[in-house]
Amino acid sequence: MKIDREAMFDRQDGYCPWCDQHLGDNYAIHHRKLRKHGGTDSPENIIALHHGCHNLDTPSVHLSPAMGYDRGMIVHGWDDPIDVRLITKSGISVLLLTDGTQQKENQNEW
Numbered sequence: 001m002k003i004d005r006e007a008m009f010d011r012q013d014g015y016c017p018w019c020d021q022h023l024g025d026n027y028a029i030h031h032r033k034l035r036k037h038g039g040t041d042s043p044e045n046i047i048a049l050h051h052g053c054h055n056l057d058t059p060s061v062h063l064s065p066a067m068g069y070d071r072g073m074i075v076h077g078w079d080d081p082i083d084v085r086l087i088t089k090s091g092i093s094v095l096l097l098t099d100g101t102q103q104k105e106n107q108n109e110w
Helices: 005-011 051-056 065-070
Strands: 028-031 046-049 093-096 102-104
Touching: 005 046, 028 051, 046 051
Parallel strands: none
Antiparallel strands: 028 046, 093 102
16 A cells, blocks of 8 residues: 555644644654554554654654553554544544544644
């Protein structure tokens, strides 16, 4: 499955959910359920993050896994990403859907 980077960027309104800052043109694709645990390129499993928020800087998703799991940025190997809500830094909670859209669980806009 080819990742639709533009659709993912649009779904997030161009913002990084880890830091809530605008992504810009250069960003990393993050697999919520890690590929080594069976994660795929499906829309509910991928998000766009700044490279630094992904794994280059501290605290990043991969260097702060406890926070990553708490916020749904990392999904346990036994979970299905469609069932795990993603929580942005500002507290916006969404479920990512297989059709590439999202279902907001609170009133804030992402």
